[in-house]
Amino acid sequence: xxxxxxxxxxxxxxxxxxxxxxxxxxxxxxxxxxxxxxxxxxxxxxxxxxxxxxxxxxxxxxxxxxxxxxxxxxxxxxxxxxxxxxxxxxxxxxxxxxxxxxxxxxxxxxxxxxxxxxxxxxxxxxxxxxxxxxxxxxxxxxxxxxxxxxxxxxxxxxxxxxxxxxxxxxxxxxxxxxxxxxxxxxxxxxxxxxxxxxxxxxxxx
Amino acid sequence: xxxxxxxxxxxxxxxxxxxxxxxxxxxxxxxxxxxxxxxxxxxxxxxxxxxxxxxxxxxxxxxxxxxxxxxxxxxxxxxxxxxxxxxxxxxxxxxxxxxxxxxxxxxxxxxxxxxxxxxxxxxxxxxxxxxxxxxxxxxxxxxxxxxxxxxxxxxxxxxxxxxxxxxxxxxxxxxxxxxxxxxxxxxxxxxxxxxxxxxxxxxxx
Amino acid sequence: xxxxxxxxxxxxxxxxxxxxxxxxxxxxxxxxxxxxxxxxxxxxxxxxxxxxxxxxxxxxxxxxxxxxxxxxxxxxxxxxxxxxxxxxxxxxxxxxxxxxxxxxxxxxxxxxxxxxxxxxxxxxxxxxxxxxxxxxxxxxxxxxxxxxxxxxxxxxxxxxxxxxxxxxxxxxxxxxxxxxxxxxxxxxxxxxxxxxxxxxxxxxx
Amino acid sequence: xxxxxxxxxxxxxxxxxxxxxxxxxxxxxxxxxxxxxxxxxxxxxxxxxxxxxxxxxxxxxxxxxxxxxxxxxxxxxxxxxxxxxxxxxxxxxxxxxxxxxxxxxxxxxxxxxxxxxxxxxxxxxxxxxxxxxxxxxxxxxxxxxxxxxxxxxxxxxxxxxxxxxxxxxxxxxxxxxxxxxxxxxxxxxxxxxxxxxxxxxxxxx
DNA sequence: TATGAATGAGAGTTCATTCAT
DNA sequence: AATGAATGAACTCTCATTCAT
Numbered sequence: 001x002x003x004x005x006x007x008x009x010x011x012x013x014x015x016x017x018x019x020x021x022x023x024x025x026x027x028x029x030x031x032x033x034x035x036x037x038x039x040x041x042x043x044x045x046x047x048x049x050x051x052x053x054x055x056x057x058x059x060x061x062x063x064x065x066x067x068x069x070x071x072x073x074x075x076x077x078x079x080x081x082x083x084x085x086x087x088x089x090x091x092x093x094x095x096x097x098x099x100x101x102x103x104x105x106x107x108x109x110x111x112x113x114x115x116x117x118x119x120x121x122x123x124x125x126x127x128x129x130x131x132x133x134x135x136x137x138x139x140x141x142x143x144x145x146x147x148x149x150x151x152x153x154x155x156x157x158x159x160x161x162x163x164x165x166x167x168x169x170x171x172x173x174x175x176x177x178x179x180x181x182x183x184x185x186x187x188x189x190x191x192x193x194x195x196x197x198x199x200x201x202x203x204x205x
Numbered sequence: 206x207x208x209x210x211x212x213x214x215x216x217x218x219x220x221x222x223x224x225x226x227x228x229x230x231x232x233x234x235x236x237x238x239x240x241x242x243x244x245x246x247x248x249x250x251x252x253x254x255x256x257x258x259x260x261x262x263x264x265x266x267x268x269x270x271x272x273x274x275x276x277x278x279x280x281x282x283x284x285x286x287x288x289x290x291x292x293x294x295x296x297x298x299x300x301x302x303x304x305x306x307x308x309x310x311x312x313x314x315x316x317x318x319x320x321x322x323x324x325x326x327x328x329x330x331x332x333x334x335x336x337x338x339x340x341x342x343x344x345x346x347x348x349x350x351x352x353x354x355x356x357x358x359x360x361x362x363x364x365x366x367x368x369x370x371x372x373x374x375x376x377x378x379x380x381x382x383x384x385x386x387x388x389x390x391x392x393x394x395x396x397x398x399x400x401x402x403x404x405x406x407x408x409x410x
Numbered sequence: 411x412x413x414x415x416x417x418x419x420x421x422x423x424x425x426x427x428x429x430x431x432x433x434x435x436x437x438x439x440x441x442x443x444x445x446x447x448x449x450x451x452x453x454x455x456x457x458x459x460x461x462x463x464x465x466x467x468x469x470x471x472x473x474x475x476x477x478x479x480x481x482x483x484x485x486x487x488x489x490x491x492x493x494x495x496x497x498x499x500x501x502x503x504x505x506x507x508x509x510x511x512x513x514x515x516x517x518x519x520x521x522x523x524x525x526x527x528x529x530x531x532x533x534x535x536x537x538x539x540x541x542x543x544x545x546x547x548x549x550x551x552x553x554x555x556x557x558x559x560x561x562x563x564x565x566x567x568x569x570x571x572x573x574x575x576x577x578x579x580x581x582x583x584x585x586x587x588x589x590x591x592x593x594x595x596x597x598x599x600x601x602x603x604x605x606x607x608x609x610x611x612x613x614x615x
Numbered sequence: 616x617x618x619x620x621x622x623x624x625x626x627x628x629x630x631x632x633x634x635x636x637x638x639x640x641x642x643x644x645x646x647x648x649x650x651x652x653x654x655x656x657x658x659x660x661x662x663x664x665x666x667x668x669x670x671x672x673x674x675x676x677x678x679x680x681x682x683x684x685x686x687x688x689x690x691x692x693x694x695x696x697x698x699x700x701x702x703x704x705x706x707x708x709x710x711x712x713x714x715x716x717x718x719x720x721x722x723x724x725x726x727x728x729x730x731x732x733x734x735x736x737x738x739x740x741x742x743x744x745x746x747x748x749x750x751x752x753x754x755x756x757x758x759x760x761x762x763x764x765x766x767x768x769x770x771x772x773x774x775x776x777x778x779x780x781x782x783x784x785x786x787x788x789x790x791x792x793x794x795x796x797x798x799x800x801x802x803x804x805x806x807x808x809x810x811x812x813x814x815x816x817x818x819x820x
Numbered sequence: 821t822a823t824g825a826a827t828g829a830g831a832g833t834t835c836a837t838t839c840a841t
Numbered sequence: 842a843a844t845g846a847a848t849g850a851a852c853t854c855t856c857a858t859t860c861a862t
Contacts (some may be wrong), residue, residue, distance in 0.1 A: 010842080029322055031236030037837060046837085047844045056836065109318060115312070117234055152398060154390050160374070161388045165366060169371025171317035178211035181367045186358050187392065193357060194398035211862065215825065240853060252828050256852065257825090415849065420821080439732060441646030457823045458859085466848060493771035519728060522786035526721070527644060562808060563801050571780060571798045577784025579775070593776045596768050597802065602768060603809035625846065650832060661833085662848050671832065675838065 012050050016042040018066060021059045026103035030060060030114045061124045064111050068128045075139045084146045091143070095188070096181040105170030105180055112167055133159060149195040159193060219257050221247040223271065226264045231312045233266060235319045266329045269316050273333045280344045289351045296348070300387035300393070310375030310385055317372055342373060354400040363396060424462050425501050428476060431469050436517045440470060440524045449596045471534045478538045485549045501553070504593040507600070512534040519580050545568060557584060559605040629667050631679065633658040636647040636674045641722045645675060645729045675738045679726050683743045690754045699761045706758070709801070711796035720785030720795055727782055748774060773806060 020042035024033035035056050039049040053059040074094055082086040115125040136159040144151050151158060165187055169180040225247035229238035240261050244254040258264040279299055286292040320330040341364040347357050356363060370392055374385040430452035434443035445466050450461040463469040484504055491497040525535040546569040554561050561568060575597055579590040635657035637649035650671050654664040689709055696702040730740040751774040759766050766773060780802055784795040796806040 006842085007390055013842090029236065029318065031234070032322065034834080045844050047839095050837075051842055071847075081300075106318070106321065108402075109373075109376065113234060113311070113314060113318065116376070117237060147379070152395060155287030157388065157391050160384055161370060161391055164370045164373030164376075164384070166373065167376050168371065169365070170380065171314065171321070171369075171372055179365060179369070183369055186362050186366055187395070190357065190395040190399045192394070194395045211823085211825075239851075241851090251854080252824050252856085256827095261853065269832080324826065416637070416821085419715065423821090439646065441644070442732065444855080445636070455823050458662045458821075460858075461821060506749050516728070516731070519786065523644060523724060524730065526786070527642075527647060561806060566843095567798065567801050570784070570794055571801055574780045574783030574786075574794070574798055575776060576783065578724075578779035578781065579725065581731070581779075581782055585800075589775055591777070593772065593779055596772050596776055597805070600767065600802070600805040600809045621844085623847075629848080649830080651830090660848050662850095663846070665833070666846060666848095703836085 010052070013042075013044065013048060015054055015060065017044065017049060018063055021063055022107060023103070025060065025063070025110055026107040030110055057118060057121050060111065060114065061121060063107070064115075064125060064129055067108065067111075068132050072132055072135050075135050079142055082152070087143070087146065087177055092185060094187075095184045105166070109167050109170050133163070136162065144198070147192075148197075148198050149192070150198045152191060152196075153196040161187060209301060215257070218249060219300055222249065222257055223268060227268055227312060230265065230268070230315055235315050235374060237260075257332065262323060262326050265316065266326060267319075268312065269330060270333055272313065272316075273337050277337055279339050280340050284344055289407050292348070292351065296393075297390055300389045310371065314375050326405050337366070341367065349400070349403070352397075352399070352400075355403045357396060357399040358402075366392060394397065415460065420462070423452075423458060427459060427469065428460055428473060430515060432473055435470065435473070435520055439462070440466075440520055459496040467528060467531055467605050470521065470524065471531060473517070474525075474535060475538055477518065478542050482542055482545050485542065489549055497553070497556065502595060502598075504596045516580050519577050520541050522577055543573070545562055546572065554605070554608070557602075557605075560608040562606075563599060563610075569599060627656075628663060629751055630673065632659065632664060632667055633678060635724060637668070637678055640675065640678070640725055645671075645725050670734050672733060675726065676736060678722065679740060679749070680743055682723065682726075683747050687747055687750050690750050694754055695701065702758070702761065707800060707803075710799045720781065722780050724785050748778070751777065759810070760811070762807075762810075763813050765813045767806060767809040768812075776802060809817060 004009060008070070008114055012175045016071045017038065021033070024041065028037075035049055036046055038059070039046050049059075053062065078090050078094060088098070115122045133156075137155050140151070140159055140162075141155050144155070162184060165183050166180055179196045212376065219287045221383075222243065226238070227245060229243045240252055243264070254264075254380050262354070271347075283292060283295050283299060288293055288383055314328070320327045338361075342360050345356070345364055346360050349360070367389060370388050373383055374388045419563055427448065430449045431443070434448045434451065437443070438447075443550070445459055446456055448469070448603050449456050459469075463472065488497060488500050488504060520536070524531045529614060544565075550572075551565050551570055554565070575593050576590055579593050632653065636648070636653045639653045641658060642648070643652075650664055651661055654661050664674075668677065672814070692704050693709060694703060696705055726740070732736045748771075752770050755766070755774055755777075756770050759770070777799060780798050781795055784798050
């Protein structure tokens, strides 16, 4: 194996700490996870942690960024699909898969809650969330366009509902049965069923 | 004001502690709220807290019970409305109002998250959640019946989606704009638009 | 059953509290036993406790007094036995029995330790302990006299050793095997074997 | 003084905490001594305490180990003395000296009491106590052998009595006059006087 | 006399963070 | 860059005691 350059080694440490933090936060929550535990689980000391992240909140925020980035990338890659049927299949598959990891979903919920309670966290969070939301709105609009349907409600609201279901379902009673994907598909179906052809005009009746 | 009997005084203390706890948990989360703060905010000492509630978890659970009880009562009172139009108006009003208090909704989210992390909390929680879920399923089925519509998806899943939106929306980006009620109404609209008359038979075409 | 007079009822309450306290202190130690637990175990409230004893320390001292009184009475009743052989048999029986209750012995140890740490407790304790010690010294001297033996060491030291063994054995490793009685008998044997006839004069050879 | 290495510094902190704990426990008892007080008296923060010992119980147990280790070493060093007269002088000197510190003796008593009340403490305690007991039994047997005397009672019982006196005497009335050494010497004298030459056969007469 | 709600000081313990090594 | 000993504030919870009822 090639010797890692100093920069590479640092990046690697960072990745390992992030992965360890994701596990810890998902399992124990923001307050319940300790910096010590995160560092140790990644195979480092507390000192190493603080060499890589300014604070516990900082790694939390970094985690959030990582996650949102991933979701945005997924949305973009879906849109790149030229065939609309394939796009819809891909969408359904993603809804299932993306939220397959209950730990990850819980982490999302944790992040959202925590962001409401720390000004500094919220500041960093807002921008990312905005970007995801914008991306999702654009995506939904595009999908309706490609399906030739008129959205039955403001696209921004539809997007918000998807996000709400995603966050809310992760917290449902039964930890085993991850409903997130299923409920989002259900909502997708409702929305599609409630839609009318785009060329049907504006009138409802 | 009449002098309070000992029992009344105790009940009053309990209520005040519960109210204070609701505020504290909503503002700072379960981990972030301290027993000391809850007690002081209610005008009592830590000792008074512990002579009324066995633990921090206990008051959290009591709060949960109070909230769920309130929601179940609201559902039942809605169903008691004989006029279906009035019922639907009441339902929409309730969706708006019941989730008007963002603090309360956040508390719900917090409870759900916390329940996943404490065995003892989860134990007490499960039963109540079950009751609310059952109630909601029955309510939704009844509403479809009275509207003469066939549910476009399993009623249990529709109920679960409502609960997910309720929990998830409370956590949305903007703490000011409480979207909970609006998104649930949106979902209600989708569901109704996606439904067909009950007497249309089972066939989709 | 005859109705108890107020004074009798009070005395009864006191006795029950004392008995409950003896159990509690023996099981959990002075610090570990709570006033609440003592009162409840006796079937009363904390208020009743404080109506009967000024403080936790006070009931502890009262317990000590009760115990020492009992031991002094036992010693006196042994000495009243005119037949020396019977006296010795009675002594051995008492050594076995009096220390049969490991809880009681532990209580004694607890009391002695605690008395060293509270000036007010020590004050009340000293007098009682003095009385027991004096009584024991007199008893041992009398026994030697009746046996026609000369004590092989100062009688006060022999008495102190008995007391030390009694207290110390109660704390031995194995909670089940109460060695107190056995070890005191062993010491008694040693002392007797090491003694010479009183009329043998002062010379050792 | 040379700058301490990190390891040395840690060991020093540990020693200081142990010394401070010994003082605190002896003065105030297990329950009466607080972790805060122990740490402060040693010149450290509570945090430093907990980075050196897992719990209050843990330092208590460490203290016990230290003490027992010292006693076992003393016994062994006594036995190494080839001259029997010198050994006996050494033994008497040790009985006086080893128990000279009333605080240390009280600590022993406290430990024994506490061990009966905490399962985890008792677990760690039992092994050490066993080792000391075994050591003492071997020592006493060896002494009798070298003196050419036959023990007048089972050696294990004689050892148990020594331990009981040691523990019990520490708790005696007068905190100033430490009787421990004197009473153990007295018991030693009794035992020796009560012994017969080993070659005198089994018969008592 | 007895009750038990309330007090308030103080307990053991945890943990994010700092900094000398 | 990494270590981990030390800090110190904050936490949940306990309990002897008081006092209005």
